[in-house]
Amino acid sequence: MSDLSKAGKIIAKEIIADYAGVRIVKLTVSAPEISRKAKAGQFVVVMASEKGERIPLTIVEADSKAQTITLIFQEAGLTTKILSMLNAGDDLYALAGPLGHASEIKNYGKVILVGGGVGIAEIYPVATSLKQAGLPAGQAGNNITVVIGAKTKELLILEKELRDTADKIYLMTDDGSLGQKGFTTDVLEELLKKDKYDLVYAVGPIPMMKKVSQISQSFNIKTIVSLNALMVDATGMCGCCRVTVAGKVKFSCVDGPEFEAGQVDWEELEKRNLMYLDKEKHLCKLKG
Amino acid sequence: MEKKPVRAKELAAGKRISGFDEVVSGYSQEEALAESLRCLQCKNPACISGCPVNINIKEFIFQVTKKDYAGAYFTIRKTNNFPSICGRVCPAEYQCRKACVLNKSKFAYCGPEAINIHFLERFVGDYGMRNNLQAPVEKDAQSSKAKVAVVGSGPAGLCCAGELARKGIAVVVFESLQSCGGVLRYGIPNFRLPREILDYEINYLAKLGVEFKTNVVVGKTVSLEELFQQGFSRVFLGLGAGVPSFLGIKGENLCNVYSANEFLTRVNLMSAYKFPEYHTPVNIGQHVLVVGGGNTAMDAARCALRLQKINGIKPDVKIIYRRTLTEMPARRLEIKHAEEEGIKFRFLVQPKEFHADNRGFVRELNCLSCELREADASGRRKPVVLEDSDFSIPCDLAIIAIGLEANQVLTSATPELKTDKYKDIMINPATMETSIKHVFAGGDIAGGEGTVIEAMGMAKKAAISILQNP
Numbered sequence: 001m002s003d004l005s006k007a008g009k010i011i012a013k014e015i016i017a018d019y020a021g022v023r024i025v026k027l028t029v030s031a032p033e034i035s036r037k038a039k040a041g042q043f044v045v046v047m048a049s050e051k052g053e054r055i056p057l058t059i060v061e062a063d064s065k066a067q068t069i070t071l072i073f074q075e076a077g078l079t080t081k082i083l084s085m086l087n088a089g090d091d092l093y094a095l096a097g098p099l100g101h102a103s104e105i106k107n108y109g110k111v112i113l114v115g116g117g118v119g120i121a122e123i124y125p126v127a128t129s130l131k132q133a134g135l136p137a138g139q140a141g142n143n144i145t146v147v148i149g150a151k152t153k154e155l156l157i158l159e160k161e162l163r164d165t166a167d168k169i170y171l172m173t174d175d176g177s178l179g180q181k182g183f184t185t186d187v188l189e190e191l192l193k194k195d196k197y198d199l200v201y202a203v204g205p206i207p208m209m210k211k212v213s214q215i216s217q218s219f220n221i222k223t224i225v226s227l228n229a230l231m232v233d234a235t236g237m238c239g240c241c242r243v244t245v246a247g248k249v250k251f252s253c254v255d256g257p258e259f260e261a262g263q264v265d266w267e268e269l270e271k272r273n274l275m276y277l278d279k280e281k282h283l284c285k286l287k288g
Numbered sequence: 289m290e291k292k293p294v295r296a297k298e299l300a301a302g303k304r305i306s307g308f309d310e311v312v313s314g315y316s317q318e319e320a321l322a323e324s325l326r327c328l329q330c331k332n333p334a335c336i337s338g339c340p341v342n343i344n345i346k347e348f349i350f351q352v353t354k355k356d357y358a359g360a361y362f363t364i365r366k367t368n369n370f371p372s373i374c375g376r377v378c379p380a381e382y383q384c385r386k387a388c389v390l391n392k393s394k395f396a397y398c399g400p401e402a403i404n405i406h407f408l409e410r411f412v413g414d415y416g417m418r419n420n421l422q423a424p425v426e427k428d429a430q431s432s433k434a435k436v437a438v439v440g441s442g443p444a445g446l447c448c449a450g451e452l453a454r455k456g457i458a459v460v461v462f463e464s465l466q467s468c469g470g471v472l473r474y475g476i477p478n479f480r481l482p483r484e485i486l487d488y489e490i491n492y493l494a495k496l497g498v499e500f501k502t503n504v505v506v507g508k509t510v511s512l513e514e515l516f517q518q519g520f521s522r523v524f525l526g527l528g529a530g531v532p533s534f535l536g537i538k539g540e541n542l543c544n545v546y547s548a549n550e551f552l553t554r555v556n557l558m559s560a561y562k563f564p565e566y567h568t569p570v571n572i573g574q575h576v577l578v579v580g581g582g583n584t585a586m587d588a589a590r591c592a593l594r595l596q597k598i599n600g601i602k603p604d605v606k607i608i609y610r611r612t613l614t615e616m617p618a619r620r621l622e623i624k625h626a627e628e629e630g631i632k633f634r635f636l637v638q639p640k641e642f643h644a645d646n647r648g649f650v651r652e653l654n655c656l657s658c659e660l661r662e663a664d665a666s667g668r669r670k671p672v673v674l675e676d677s678d679f680s681i682p683c684d685l686a687i688i689a690i691g692l693e694a695n696q697v698l699t700s701a702t703p704e705l706k707t708d709k710y711k712d713i714m715i716n717p718a719t720m721e722t723s724i725k726h727v728f729a730g731g732d733i734a735g736g737e738g739t740v741i742e743a744m745g746m747a748k749k750a751a752i753s754i755l756q757n758p
Contacts, residue, residue: 007503033509047466051566053558054466078567094466096503232558232568235464235505236695237474237530238550242541249534249541254697268541271648275543279569 019154038062041103047094072121116204153178213261338387340745361416369450375410427456434758442470444526444731451751507698529732530695539642548689573685580689720750
């Protein structure tokens with residue numbers, strides 16, 4: 001049985017960060033149908049090989065003319081390592097999407113987007129869409145402030161792209177090698193103390209999103225996060241990605257992936273995302 | 289003197305739990321012949337009306353008695369495209385066999401004396417498969433103009449595609465996952481339905497001209513409207529009942545609490561039992577609890593037991609059910625197989641709360657005892673929780689198999705598609721047409737949870753409507 005749609009061919013590959021064994025990879029993939037439909041905030045499911053896992057990846061860019069989408073991921077587990085071994089001309093075994101709800105793009109006013117680590121790739125399409133939010137011709141879209149952070153300058157991705165989009169940008173590194181030394185949440189707190197904002201949008205490691213949520217809640221600002229729950233089918237069929245939001249069970253794949261930060265049960269999500277830690281360790285041993 | 293029913297040979301329980309090989313062997317020709325000769329060839333055969341697709345059971349069994357196996361195969365194929373699948377997974381004891389005149393059982397399911405119609409069907413289906421028998425395509429002028437999109441490649445979708453393709457209609461099947469078969473692939477384990485059988489049946493449709501497009505999520509990748517723009521004249525929706533129900537009790541999101549859908553999808557579709565050769569992991573525990581009493585619960589429990597065995601863990605899998613053995617909706621054969629394999633049943637038990645360790649992994653299930661009272665709307669006796677009957681069962685992996693709800697990916701993207709209070713698609717029961725003209729639906733998305741063959745029955749009805757006016 002063959003997949004007759006031509007989606008899944010890798011058109012280009014770029015290692016956009018490589019530091020102390022941590023690599024962040026950007027793939028441009030042929031996806032005629034998905035590229036026409038994709039909206040900011042949505043994701044695809046990818047299988048690198050026939051024996052591979054189904055993993056969700058955010059659609060970073062969609063170019064309906066070139067019929068391609070861009071995916072960015074950091075090598076972490078086995079699947080992302082296998083994915084990063086693929087090259088231009090290779091085919092993904094499976095590619096399906098666009099999945100999940102799109103971000104709500106409208107004129108909020110002043111927006112802060114916070115991106116941590118590879119999460120920066122996920123705030124980029126939202127920042128772009130919010131900037132271009134459907135306003136009458138001649139009027140500016142949202143006023144965009146971007147705060148991005150990473151361990152060190154080599155891992156601070158999409159800086160140029162976001163600088164072009166944002167009205168203001170703050171760079172943070174854990175070691176101070178670029179921008180200020182410290183965390184994105186430090187800047188967020190300062191900004192919120194000084195000025196009034198209408199929306200905070202954050203994607204990054206769970207501890208970062210949790211902290212963002214605490215800070216912005218104390219300033220009573222609507223805050224949206226995009227969750228990185230584990231998934232299998234990603235179409236609402238299995239419930240692997242269930243999270244508790246405002247006391248109710250939600251499926252990240254079909255009810256999300258975005259939720260109001262203050263309503264997310266972070267502790268539960270953090271634990272559930274570590275459910276296969278033992279298996280991953282086992283794999284690391286096997287692959288040496 | 290009445291002849292004894294011919295039992296199908298089975299792998300010994302001790303042997304089969306070490307892997308996922310098929311448990312029941314098919315009849316040999318001698319066995320099939322002996323069983324077919326028990327059929328009384330009733331003047332008014334009740335079995336046929338007991339079959340959701342009305343297979344001419346009397347006729348095909350008669351053909352088996354005459355050793356006309358090819359004839360029997362084409363008799364079944366007239367009304368059922370998948371004899372090798374249905375012969376394996378149909379709950380025949382609730383359907384055709386229950387209606388068999390030889391049946392003496394007073395229960396909802398038949399006794400062993402009823403003709404083993406399913407085993408005969410399987411024998412005939414497998415004979416056809418082994419000998420590559422192919423039913424002819426009956427094209428007519430009208431059908432060649434039509435092009436039908438089938439959404440979903442589970443039992444309903446495959447059946448509808450088969451019915452249409454046989455009449456020469458161009459059919460494209462859209463499947464959201466990476467491989468076709470729907471619940472037959474992600475839900476039903478290999479030991480009940482070997483993958484080769486499923487692949488053969490799908491391939492059979494491909495040979496009839498059916499085109500399969502995987503990784504297409506209709507409603508997301510492409511809308512219904514766009515399908516019509518692409519030149520499809522009719523659309524059939526066989527979306528299935530995709531969303532797992534949960535108990536709604538505390539601790540249900542703990543680590544190692546799975547929906548049966550997730551557990552089975554990992555094991556069956558993603559081959560997690562072959563981890564790390566296959567990359568999708570699945571956890572297993574020392575003390576597994578499965579909540580539910582249907583086929584899915586049996587499948588999940590038996591997969592879990594095999595995973596324990598494969599991982600060198602002493603098998604301990606318990607099925608927890610609110611009612612008793614008699615009310616269990618699972619196929620009797622699956623219950624028997626589960627028991628033989630060492631799965632324990634705890635009846636009249638209602639889960640109350642899962643408790644965890646400090647890493648958030650489930651450690652025990654707190655339960656309540658029930659007793660059965662008068663029958664409810666479903667006709668089954670209603671379980672009522674007894675006060676102060678709390679007790680705990682150790683549990684480091686739980687699987688919730690209490691049913692499914694409608695998947696709303698397509699319906700929420702298509703507001704014109706009317707749904708009922710269960711979010712199932714509403715259809716005209718005479719034609720299976722939905723609230724959108726030229727869009728038909730069948731299977732679980734149109735009728736709540738049913739069996740494979742019931743889904744096929746609905747799909748067939750839809751196919752007939754489409755054929756009348758393609």
